[in-house]
Amino acid sequence: MIALTNGNAPVQAAPDTSVLNQQNFSTDVIYQIVTDRFLDGNSANNPTGAAFSPGCQNLRVYCGGDWAGIIAKINDNYFTDLGISALWISQPVENIYAVINYSGVNNTAYHGYWARDFKKTNPAFGSMTEFQNLIQAAHAKNIKIIIDFAPNHTSPASETNPSFAENGRFYNNGVLMGSYTGDTSGYFHHNGGSNFATIEDGIYRNLYDLADFNHNNNTVDSYFKESIKLWLNMGIDGIRVDAVKHMPFGWQKSWMSYIYNYKPVFTFGEWFLGVNEISPENYHFANDSGMSLLDFEFGQTARQVFRDNTANMYDLDAMINRTAAAYTQIADQVTFIDNHDMDRFHTTGASARRLEQALAFTLTSRGVPAIYYGTEQYMTGNGDPDNRAMMTSFNRTSTAYQLTKKLALLRKTNPALAYGTTQQRWLNNDVYIYERKFGNNVTVIAINRGSAPVSISGLATSLPAGTYGDVLSGLLNGNSISASANGGVSTFTLGAGAVGVWQYTASASAPAIGNIGPDMGKAGNVVTIDGRGFGAAKGTVFFDTTAVTGATIVSWEDTQIKVVVPAIAAKKYQVKIRSSAGSDSNSYANYNVLSGDQVTVRFVVSGATTVFGENVYLAGNVAELGGWESAKAIGPMYNQVLHAYPTWYYDVSVPANTTLQYKYFKKNGQAIVWQSGNNRTFTTPTSGTATVHINW
Ligand code: NOJ
Ligand code: NOJ
Ligand code: CA
Ligand code: CA
Numbered sequence: 001m002i003a004l005t006n007g008n009a010p011v012q013a014a015p016d017t018s019v020l021n022q023q024n025f026s027t028d029v030i031y032q033i034v035t036d037r038f039l040d041g042n043s044a045n046n047p048t049g050a051a052f053s054p055g056c057q058n059l060r061v062y063c064g065g066d067w068a069g070i071i072a073k074i075n076d077n078y079f080t081d082l083g084i085s086a087l088w089i090s091q092p093v094e095n096i097y098a099v100i101n102y103s104g105v106n107n108t109a110y111h112g113y114w115a116r117d118f119k120k121t122n123p124a125f126g127s128m129t130e131f132q133n134l135i136q137a138a139h140a141k142n143i144k145i146i147i148d149f150a151p152n153h154t155s156p157a158s159e160t161n162p163s164f165a166e167n168g169r170f171y172n173n174g175v176l177m178g179s180y181t182g183d184t185s186g187y188f189h190h191n192g193g194s195n196f197a198t199i200e201d202g203i204y205r206n207l208y209d210l211a212d213f214n215h216n217n218n219t220v221d222s223y224f225k226e227s228i229k230l231w232l233n234m235g236i237d238g239i240r241v242d243a244v245k246h247m248p249f250g251w252q253k254s255w256m257s258y259i260y261n262y263k264p265v266f267t268f269g270e271w272f273l274g275v276n277e278i279s280p281e282n283y284h285f286a287n288d289s290g291m292s293l294l295d296f297e298f299g300q301t302a303r304q305v306f307r308d309n310t311a312n313m314y315d316l317d318a319m320i321n322r323t324a325a326a327y328t329q330i331a332d333q334v335t336f337i338d339n340h341d342m343d344r345f346h347t348t349g350a351s352a353r354r355l356e357q358a359l360a361f362t363l364t365s366r367g368v369p370a371i372y373y374g375t376e377q378y379m380t381g382n383g384d385p386d387n388r389a390m391m392t393s394f395n396r397t398s399t400a401y402q403l404t405k406k407l408a409l410l411r412k413t414n415p416a417l418a419y420g421t422t423q424q425r426w427l428n429n430d431v432y433i434y435e436r437k438f439g440n441n442v443t444v445i446a447i448n449r450g451s452a453p454v455s456i457s458g459l460a461t462s463l464p465a466g467t468y469g470d471v472l473s474g475l476l477n478g479n480s481i482s483a484s485a486n487g488g489v490s491t492f493t494l495g496a497g498a499v500g501v502w503q504y505t506a507s508a509s510a511p512a513i514g515n516i517g518p519d520m521g522k523a524g525n526v527v528t529i530d531g532r533g534f535g536a537a538k539g540t541v542f543f544d545t546t547a548v549t550g551a552t553i554v555s556w557e558d559t560q561i562k563v564v565v566p567a568i569a570a571k572k573y574q575v576k577i578r579s580s581a582g583s584d585s586n587s588y589a590n591y592n593v594l595s596g597d598q599v600t601v602r603f604v605v606s607g608a609t610t611v612f613g614e615n616v617y618l619a620g621n622v623a624e625l626g627g628w629e630s631a632k633a634i635g636p637m638y639n640q641v642l643h644a645y646p647t648w649y650y651d652v653s654v655p656a657n658t659t660l661q662y663k664y665f666k667k668n669g670q671a672i673v674w675q676s677g678n679n680r681t682f683t684t685p686t687s688g689t690a691t692v693h694i695n696w
Helices: 067-075 078-082 128-140 199-204 218-233 249-262 280-288 296-308 313-326 352-364 399-413 415-419
Strands: 030-032 086-089 093-095 100-102 105-107 115-121 144-149 153-156 170-172 175-178 210-212 238-241 266-269 368-372 421-427 431-438 441-448 454-456 466-468 481-483 492-494 499-504 512-517 526-532 540-543 546-548 553-556 560-564 571-578 588-593 598-606 615-620 648-655 659-668 671-674 680-683 689-695
Touching: 067 078, 067 086, 067 128, 078 399, 086 238, 115 128, 115 153, 115 218, 128 144, 144 218, 218 249, 249 266, 249 280, 249 598, 249 648, 296 313, 296 352, 313 421, 313 431, 352 368, 352 399, 352 441, 352 499, 399 415, 399 499, 415 431, 415 441, 415 512, 415 526, 431 454, 466 499, 512 571, 512 588, 526 571, 598 615, 615 648, 648 659
Parallel strands: 030 086, 030 368, 086 144, 115 170, 144 238, 238 266, 598 689
Antiparallel strands: 093 115, 100 105, 153 210, 170 175, 421 431, 431 441, 441 499, 454 492, 466 481, 512 526, 526 560, 540 546, 540 571, 553 560, 571 588, 598 648, 615 659, 659 671, 659 680
């Protein structure tokens, strides 16, 4: 067999990656837009007076960007030519109109994070009809629309000064629901601003001065279910959830199960991590909430290596290995090198090549890459709001633009990038050569961030014998390589600052699962399985050993299967497929079957005294409470903000309309002391939220 491939002309046709697939974004490249800062397509909707800055001289107020501007760029193929197949736009909902003066400086809600009505649009971005036009225009070009969504809070408010800004007021499609001051319905938390010392503090106190929602309130809970339903009905393809570290995890899981039950779309949350920050709670959230996360560990490390020179290629490789082990669905986490909350990657005077290397790394790594608007135009700007300047140019010939285009195409054509494993193949302080592999598909990427050429000898790969042209056609000074029959690559020189990409695609010899979405659901929900080599004829889908065949398989194509979750016990499953020819795929781990519809219950236990180092946990008979396994129990519970020690509390997603058996236990190291007596019972509501409070 001759295995000669030309990097510029992939041997396989592009697989189906249409907007119809709202679960799997692994083959997509996301482009993040601050709507107000992209393009003013309709000056008639621009705010007036102090709220608006003509020419965007003042980056803290509105500058005029809108959905009409985004539509114009969709229609003139700016995104298509860049290889972009998903746009993440600012929160589309109506925001406060007030201009807030902080220490003599005017600020507005141009960023979209100061909501006042989650069921209306921000008129500065456009009307509901224009939003519909945006979805239609995007879908017509096979581009998905992801909305930012911030259910943690409304807007800046002062407990003691109701006339400050709009006092956090929120509306239900125009009907006033409540204000921060005089909040007799308990829609908000009133515990002051967070010092961020603990996760509990960040959840139940205000994020800065933002009026913080109480999601354990029935009205708030149903308001956010109804409002996300409205946007799902508008045809959105994905959701970026703001500030997930600052909302109760139980509420978010039950909200996700509501979304997945109604109209599942790819959903990823923002859990900010600083430089060198590694958070087990972050991993746990990504693995258990049903939501993916923005991969800050990836982003921060890439910035250290390629931008700040505070880490090297060993650190980059360690991050890749660490995250692959920590996140159960690594291909679903969203990677990036900068965003609207960080200094832009590129700085004035810095080498453009470092940005290009970081982009190449992101576009060829596991996860769903998100590119911040203007990166392809080498925009600079440190800190907020300088990192949110008006888009400077729409030039399609920049190196970064061309690079993105070529690698976005490769993500669509070679599934090794979207779904593959990552293996380090050659490493020193400045050189990282890694291989992505999925089935018989291989991509090898070599990056030299150093200022001297490096002779690469002894490089082993999975490439079949042949000569491989650089997929980037030398754009970043890569050249071709030759592999021998065992995949060994003849010694070559990787130029100073060079990036080379070599790829091989072949049809599948066995079925291989690359992605499953959503990764959580109840019996009866439909799950989308993407991969290669499933064959044309219906075979079998296994949830552990439970075989699903026939009518409960909704559709079966060579690269995609849709299957109904069978009525099986709630727990995490290994999903595997068997082709009609009897060939088995890999097992895709951790599909989470829930007990049924979910509601949020606040569990509170008083009088639970502990010694230093000892914590209280909650366990019970349903999977959502760990099925009596102490290692899967809920906790450590909280005891500082809403209730104080020795009272402990936690908001938990549990099956609706179910009589639960539960108990608390104290854990100190490995030692566990259960509550004495019979199991306690609690019947959960059919909808809404509840609280159950007992004494230890
Ligand atoms: C995180 C967002 O990305 C940031 O820009 C915003 O100000 C806060 N959350 C509050 O919504
Ligand atoms: C597990 C048992 O199944 C349950 O009934 C009991 O309450 C807890 N362990 C604590 O002992
Ligand atoms: Ca405008
Ligand atoms: Ca909160």
